[in-house]
Structure formats: structure tokens, C-alpha cells
Amino acid sequence: MSALSDLQATLDPSRRSWVESANHSTNDFSIQNLPFGIFSDARNSARRAGVAIGDEIVDLDALQAAGLLSVAQERVFAHDTLNDFIALGRDAWRSVRIQLSDLLARDTATLRDDAALRSAVLVRQADAQLHLPLQIPGYSDFYSSKEHATNVGSMFRDPKNALLPNWLEMPIAYNGRASSVVVSGTPVRRPNGQLKLPDQERPVFGACRKLDIELETGFVIGSGNALGEPIACEDAEAHIFGMVLLNDWSARDIQQWEYVPLGPFNAKTFATTISPWIVTLDALEPFRVAQPVQDPQPLAYLRHEGRHAFDISLEVKLRPQSASEASTITRTNFRHMYWTMAQQLAHHTVSGCNTRVGDLVGSGTISGPTADSFGSLLELTWNGKNPLALKEGGTRSFIEDGDELTLAGWCQGDGYRVGFGPCVGEIQPALK
Template sequence: MSVSSDLQATLDPSRRSWVEAANDAACDFSIQNLPFGIFSDSRDAVWRVGVAIGDRIVDVAVLEDAGLLVLPLASANESGASSVFRSDSLNAFIALGRDAWRSVRIQLSGLLARDTTTLRDDTATLRDDAALRERALVSAADATLHLPVQIPGYTDFYSSKEHATNVGSMFRDPKNALLPNWSEMPIGYNGRASSVVASGTPVRRPNGQLKLPDAERPVFGACRKLDIELETGFIVGRGNALGEPVACAEAEAHIFGMVLLNDWSARDIQQWEYVPLGPFNAKTFATTISPWIVTLDALEPFRVAQPEQVPQPLDYLRHDGAHAFDIALEVRLRPQRAREATTISRTNFRHMYWTMAQQFAHHTVSGCNTRVGDLMGSGTISGPTADSYGSLLELTWNGKQPLELKEGGTRTFIEDGDELTLAGWCQGEGYRVGFGTCSGVIVPARD
């Protein structure tokens, strides 16, 4: 088989794994997915590369040691294979390039497939060798997941038309909710990479300057309007040199994969500080991402057309074909003593007005260089209906319409002890390509 046909076989909706949990239609980590992350476990505290499958994590280095997984020769020679999978980040592996990503994906899919009749002769080895299987497959319940990449830079966009319209209507003229530049380019700003954290990391409520409505001067104190921003993010897999922009049609080849992203937002701090230069302390305190990176190859079957763009973008922002993805998204809120979470929003990534390719092309058109591991956030993803908004700011219309919670009580903004969880997945016929979850619990501000 050719590389392209081998790669296509990894997406076959009928393929099933001998890891039985992966075959559940509601399991995020099907054999069609195979997302990459960094993990440790009780047997080995060393951080290393893993791939999720069902309720297990594949320790990729173990398979390499057993001779069952081989990097393309050029990639191995360039980077030193032993350092790639025994690393505390995915950066070294990602830097090997798309041929290496795809080769590993193809080999893993074959090793984990239930039906080996059309695959390599040695693909049953892992399945049938109990001792090897014990070393190579770690229980996900026994593992700790870590930040998957070292992030040199973080950029956050503002690319949902529904979200931008809602915010503009709330704080400006509803008849002119979008500023003139919004429909001409993906609006974004450079955020703070140092405070990007892995799912499960507690988030401390920030302190800052607050300007109360009738006060002459600001006061200093804890944020009173803490919010979430339901986003996705993409990880740069191939950077560009300083002064060398990336064409929109080529941009997706520079993307390794996607994560869920919660860009926590202190709305009251932001309202006071963001004019004239934009958000600062309102955003820098934490951004949470999910631990598994889902590759663009795994998302390919769920590619759909993006919304119509009017006016037609300038030439450098144009690309042919479909560049959105059908990714269902949810936000869940669980108060500190609640047994169950309340799902407060359901939306879909396909609503995004500006595509990832357009975001990347616009980011580099000035000559800005990017690096492997750079994180680019989509901006808050809101849908067309009131229950599909991606922030509490919109869901409660700046606190005027409190949300009812499943076990009683209401919320306008986030309270201490609340756990906020984002979930996302693409649903195929009999299988799912999911991201897992992206969660954080709010702890009180420092005195």
C-alpha cells in the first residue's frame, strides 16, 4: 500500500481495536483517533510520550524498544529516536515533520487493530504478547497527564462572529456590533505562554484593578466577574522563518493538531484595563488546555465548509475547499459540593467565521516567525442560539439572566470552588474522535 492509502486505512470507520474500550461509540479515544500526549504513572514517574486508545495509554518508547515502531530513517538520524519518545514534551517528535507523524500513526493503527489480515505480518505481536502488552499499555486511570508541549508563544484570536456580535451588542451599539475591521481579518493578540497550564491544574482567582460604576477611581481586589471562554487551540507543527509568510493554502500543513482551550477571563478587570491596548492582567493569570492533541489527520473525515465570508477576504486570506470541522463542544459547571455538573452550553466548532488556515496566514503575513509548539487559540466559540454561547458573559448577558443549576442555585459568573469542564468530540458512525476534557477548579484569590 502507498503512504496515502495506509493513512486512509487509519480512518476506516469499520476498523476496530483489540483494546475493547476503544470500540464503544461514545469513547473519545477510538482507533481512528490516536491522539498524542505526555504522561507518567505509578510504575514510572518519568514524563514520556503516550497515545490514547480506549481506556489505555500506549507507551510509545516501549514499542520502539521492542522493534515494533520505527521512525522514518531521516527523522531518526536527525533527532535521535531515543530522545523523541522519552521526552517531557512532544516538541522533539513534532519537529520531525509530518511524514514522521503519519508514519507513527499508521504503525500504531496497525498494531492496535483487531483484524490483522490486511496488515503487516508482525502487527499481532503486541496483541498476543502478554508481557509486552503489560509494559506498553498503561491504564489511563493510573496515569497522570501533563502539559503536552513546551509553548514558545501563545496567540489568541477573536474569530466567532456570533461571539463578537454578542459582545459588541452588549457594550456598544447593537446596530453596529462589529467594528469595521472584524470582517476583513482574523483579529488576535499575543497572549502569555508562561501561564498556559494542563487540564486539572487549579486556577487561582486573580486580583487586579476594578472600576466600580459610580466610583471616581479604581479599587484593588479579587475579580468579581470570573468567566470561561470556550475555545479550541491548534499547535504549530512546522514554523516559518522570520520575514517568510505562510500562504493560506499551505497553512494547514504547518498544523500538528488541536486541543480544547479555556482562556479564563476576568471580565471586570478587563473592562477597566483593555482600552487602549487590550486585555492584560484579565487574561494572563491562566489558560487551560486539554492534555491530548488530536491530529488534523484524525479530524479529516469531519471536515465541513466554513460559514460564508462577506465581504470576500483579501487575496492572502483566500483558500479553496472546506476548512471547518464538525466538532461538538460542551461546557459543564459543577459547584464545589454538587454531585453532578450542569451542562451550560452546547455549540460546534463549525460555526467559526475565520478558519485556522486564515488565522495562521494572517499571523505570518507581516513576516512574523512561528515555532514548533506555538499555541493559537480560536477565540470564544459561540453558536447562533442562546444555549450555544461560549462564555458566561453571553449566557447570562453580563449577569442579568442567571443560569439555573441542576442541583439548585444559580450562577452569573464563576464562584470559588466551581469546576468548569470543556468537552469536545467528532461523532462518526459507530466511533468517536474526541479530545477528552479540559477542566479547572477555581481556588480563592490571595489575600
């Protein structure tokens, strides 16, 4: 078989694994998925690379040491980030996926029938700790949902001219702080900053009063570009290793005061949470769909043929500290995004800006066309005017201390799921 046909076999919807939990249609980590992450466990405290399959993690370093995984670089999976593996390039990523898919397939006896080998290379997810999967050299965040931009423009400017003239011409973005990107499960402290209250002439200093989420995805740069050499739009997806869920926590009151004229700063820098598993673009390929029609037609450097959106269902749950059950506060879909990942990367580099392996690029808040599909509390409550009712009583206009927010995302196939796992953060009180 050719490499392309081998890759296609990994996406076969009928393929099943001898890891039975992977065969449940609602388990995020089917054999068609095989996302990469970094983990440790009680048996081995060293951080190392793994792949999720059902309720298990495949220890890639142990698998390579056992001679069952052929990779160009020795012990590349023993590192505490995925950067060195990613830097091997797309052929290496695909080769590892193909080898793993074959080893984990139901009819392959190599691991299935060797209890000692299975014990050496499989770790239960429940027994593992997941870590930030990357060293992130740089982080940029886009603003690419037309629905979100229209809502915000209507709220704070003129509803008849909600989108600024440049919005339909290019993907708008700002450069964020890579240093404060954290992995799911890391507590997030409410930020302090300057607040401009409507009844006071000068700002006051204090804890954010309008803390919010931004339901986003992010993509990871797998192959960078040299300074001064842009990435063409039609080539951009080949530079992307995979995707994560991303919550760009936002202090709306700090943001409203500081963002003119240069955009958000302290309102965004305090934390950005990502999911621990990186889902490859290859795993997402069966869920490729057409992006929204763009009018006016973008300039030539932002044009690409074909379908460049993905059918990824997204939702957010909020659980107050005192509640036993979370409330689902929004459901939407990545396919609504106006500007594609390829267009974002092409625009990011058109000036000659270089990107590096492990760079993280956020999609921007993902909002759908209906009031229950908005991607932030700012929109869902219309800046606090329409509080959300929670399942066990009480309401929320914005996030309160002790609240736990969980982002989820998945593509649903025929009897299998390609998901990201949870992206969780709990809010701690501001420093006094």
C-alpha cells in the same frame, strides 16, 4: 499500498481495535483518533510520550525500545514534551499513526497475543498522570466567532454596529502569555486586579468579581516559518500538528477597565487551560465541513479553496463545590467559526512574524447562533443580567470559588468517536 492509502486506512470507520474500550461509540479515543500526549505513572515516574486508545495509553518510548515503532530519532518519545517528535515533520507524524493503527487493529496479533509485551507498553489511563504536552514558545488568541463578537459588541457598544469595521476584513487577535498555559486538572486561582466600579470615580484593587470561561479550541504549530517569510493560506494546514480544547479564563471586570486602548492584559494572563491530548488534523479529516460564507470576500492573502471547518461538538459543564452532579451550561460546534485556522495562521504570519514548533494559537470564544450555544458566561447570562439555573439548585452569573468547569469536544463518526478528553479547571480563592 501508498503512504496516502495507508493513511486513509487509519480513518476507515469500520476499523476496530483489540483494545475493546476503544470500540465503544462514545469513547473519545477510538482507533481512528490516536491523539498524542505526555504522561507518567507509578511504575515509571519519567514523563514520556504516549497515545490514547480507549481507556489505555500506549507508551511510545517502550514501543520503540521493543522494536515495534520505526522513527528517525532514537528515544524521541522519552522526552518530557512532544516538541522533538513534532519537529520531525508531517511524514513522521503520519508514519507513527499508520504503524500504531496497524498494531492496535483487531486482527493484528503482535501486541494482542503477547501478554508480556502488552504489559510493558500499555498503561491504564486511570493509573497515569497527564502533563502539559508541549513546551510552548508562544501563545496567541484570536477573536474569530462572528456570533461571539456580535454579542459582545451589542452588549458594550452599539447593537446596530456591533462589529467594528476591521472585524470582517481580518482575523483579530492578541498575543497572550505562554508561561501561564496549564494542563487540564491544574487548579486556577482567582486573579486580583484593578476594578472600576460604576459608582466610584477611581478604581479599587481586589479579587475579580466576574470570572468567566471562554470555550475555545487551540491549534499547535508543527512546522514553523522563518522570520520574514509568511505562510500562505493554502499551505497553512500543513503547518498544523493538531488541536486541543482550550479554556482562556477571563476576568471580565478587570478586562473592561484595562482593555482600552491596547486590549486585555491581566484579565487573561493568569491562566489558560488546555486538554492534555493533541488530536491530529489527520484524525479530524473525515469531519471536515464548509466554513461560513464570508462577506465581503477576504483580501487575496486570506483566500483558500475547499472546506476548512470541522464538525466538532463542544459543551461546557459547571459543578459547584457542594454539588454531586455538574450542570451542562452550553452546547455549540466549532463549525460556526467565521475565520478558519488556515486564515488565522496566514494572517498571523503575513507581516513576517515567525512561528515555532509548539506554538499555541487559540480560536477565540466559540459561540453558536442560539442563546444556549454561547461560549462564555458573559453571553449566557448577558453580563449577569440573566443568571443560569443549576441542576441541583442555585444560579450562576459568573464563576464562584470552588466551581469546577469542564470543557468537552468530539467528532461523532459511524460507531466511533474522535474526541479530546476533558479540559478541567477548578477555581481557588484569590490571594488575600
